[in-house]
Amino acid sequence: MKRNIALTIAGSDSGGGAGIQADLKTFQELGVYGMSAITAVTAQNTLGVEAVYPIPLDAIEKQIDAVATDIGTDAVKTGMLFDSNIIELVAAKITKYKWDNVVVDPVMIAKGGASLLQREAIAALKHQLIPLATVITPNIPEAEELTGFSIHTMEEKKEAARTLHSFGVKHVIMKGGHGEGNDLVDLLYDGNDFFTLESKRLNTKNTHGTGCTFAAAMAAALAKGMSVHKSFEIAKRFVYLAIKYDLNIGKGHGPTNHWAYAEHGTSKESRGK
Ligand SMILES: Nc1ncnc2c1ncn2[C@@H]1O[C@H](COP(=O)(O)OP(=O)(O)O)[C@@H](O)[C@H]1O
Numbered sequence: 353m354k355r356n357i358a359l360t361i362a363g364s365d366s367g368g369g370a371g372i373q374a375d376l377k378t379f380q381e382l383g384v385y386g387m388s389a390i391t392a393v394t395a396q397n398t399l400g401v402e403a404v405y406p407i408p409l410d411a412i413e414k415q416i417d418a419v420a421t422d423i424g425t426d427a428v429k430t431g432m433l434f435d436s437n438i439i440e441l442v443a444a445k446i447t448k449y450k451w452d453n454v455v456v457d458p459v460m461i462a463k464g465g466a467s468l469l470q471r472e473a474i475a476a477l478k479h480q481l482i483p484l485a486t487v488i489t490p491n492i493p494e495a496e497e498l499t500g501f502s503i504h505t506m507e508e509k510k511e512a513a514r515t516l517h518s519f520g521v522k523h524v525i526m527k528g529g530h531g532e533g534n535d536l537v538d539l540l541y542d543g544n545d546f547f548t549l550e551s552k553r554l555n556t557k558n559t560h561g562t563g564c565t566f567a568a569a570m571a572a573a574l575a576k577g578m579s580v581h582k583s584f585e586i587a588k589r590f591v592y593l594a595i596k597y598d599l600n601i602g603k604g605h606g607p608t609n610h611w612a613y614a615e616h617g618t619s620k621e622s623r624g625k
C-alpha cells in the first residue's frame with residue numbers, strides 16, 4: 353500500500369502536546385508517514401515553557417537535507433522557527449527542493465505567554481517564508497502581528513486575510529479559537545472567495561497544541577493529494593474531535609486527543625480509508 357509522507361520543521365515539546373510531537377501524532381493518525389527536522393528543543397509541559405534551546409543552524413540544515421536527498425516529501429509543515437536565520441534557511445530549502453504543499457503555521461507565542469519567535473524574525477517570516485506557502489494558518493494574535501491591525505469583527509478577519517494573501521501566499525486560514533462567544537469560526541480565503549467552517553466553542557482548558565495539530569492535519573491531507581478546501585474540512589474535524597475528547601494529562605493546559613479522530617470520526621475519514 354502506498355503511503356504518503358510529510359515533513360514537519362518545528363520545535364520539540366517535551367510534554368508531547370504541541371510542536372513536533374503533535375505533528376507526528378497527527379500525521380500517523382491520518383495515515384501519513386511522518387518525518388521531522390527539529391529547530392529548537394523546548395523544556396515544556398502543560399504548565400508552560402521552562403526553557404528554549406535553539407538547534408544550531410547547520411544541524412537544522414543537515415536534517416532537512418538528509419530527508420530531501422533520500423526520501424523527499426509530499427508536504428511540508430512549519431511550526432516554531434525561532435529566529436530569522438532559521439526562517440531564511442527553511443525558505444531556501446523549500447525553494448531548492450521545489451517543495452509544494454507547504455503549510456506555514458506562523459507560531460509566535462505559546463499559550464502560556466512564552467516567546468517562540470524572536471521579534472526580529474517577523475519580517476523574514478512575512479517576506480521570505482509566507483510567499484512560498486500553499487496555506488498559512490495564523491490565529492488572531494498572529495494575524496494581528498503580521499498585518500499590523502487589530503481584528504475583532506468578521507469584516508476585519510476578511511480584511512486581514514486579504515492583506516496576508518497580498519504577501520504572496522496562495523491560501524489563508526484565519527483560525528477562530530481566540531475569538532469570543534460560543535460559536536467559533538475558522539475562515540479560508542483563496543484569493544477569490546471566503547469559506548467558513550463553524551463549530552461550537554468547547555468548554556475545556558485542554559487546548560495545548562490545537563494550532564500545531566490543525567496545521568499538521570492540513571499538511572497530512574495535502575500530502576494525500578486532497579485539495580486545500582477538503583484538507584481544511586478534515587483539519588477542522590480532526591482538531592474539533594481532539595479537543596472534544598480531551599485527555600486528562602498534566603496539571604495545567606493539557607494536550608488534545610490525537611486518537612479521537614480515528615476513534616470517533618467516520619470510518620471513511622479516519623486513517624484515509
Ligand atoms: N475551545 C475550542 N472549541 C472548539 N474548537 C477550538 C477551540 N479552541 C480552538 N479550536 C479550534 O482549534 C484550531 C486552532 O485554533 P486557535 O486556538 O485559534 O489556534 P492556536 O492554537 O494557534 O492559538 C481551530 O480550528 C479552532 O477552531
Ligand SMILES: Cc1ncc(COP(=O)(O)O)c(N)n1
Nearest residue numbers: 363370371462561562563564
Ligand atoms: C514547540 C512548540 N511549538 C508550538 C507551540 C504552540 O502551541 P499551540 O498550538 O498551543 O499554540 C508550542 N507550545 N511549543
